[in-house]
Amino acid sequence: MASVYEKERTLEHAISGKVEEALPGVEVLAVELTGPERFTVFIDGPHGVDHALCEQVTRVLWEYLRTYSVDVSSPGLERPLRKPEHFQRVVGREVKLKTAERSKVRGQVKRADESAVTVAAAAGEVDIRYEQIVRGNLIHEGER
DSSP, rough: OHHHHHHHHHHHHHHHHHHHHTTTOOOOEEEEEEEEEEEEEEEEEEEEHHHHHHHHHHHHGGGGTTTTTTEEEEESSBBBBOOOHHHHHHTSSSEEEEEESSSSEEEEEEOOOSSSEEEETTTEEEEEEGEEEEEEEEEEEOOO
């Protein structure tokens, strides 16, 4: 399983550079493999995400279309969280995380610095280093 997440991180790094250089202001939030030859790129832009922006990002990623089926998507209600700045933006909000050890944590973000996020979970506060997070999402407020 770890190899899937390593591949996602490698793809995310490469794709982020291409997209953010070609389309200033567009942020790649996450890349998730959804099959052996398919991935989804979650993006956000200064004015939100519409079909035209998804199409522009798809054109930037044309070289990946030889090997993969590529979906480009808005962050949606359960916004992907992967980077320190993502967690810093949601301090005080509820999140769900999955770590490399396959443990799941759900709770409120208390703090987020450059190396770790602190989540107030049912069992108490827990510090999780970013490199241990393989999936992180904001919990939609209506989900409670």
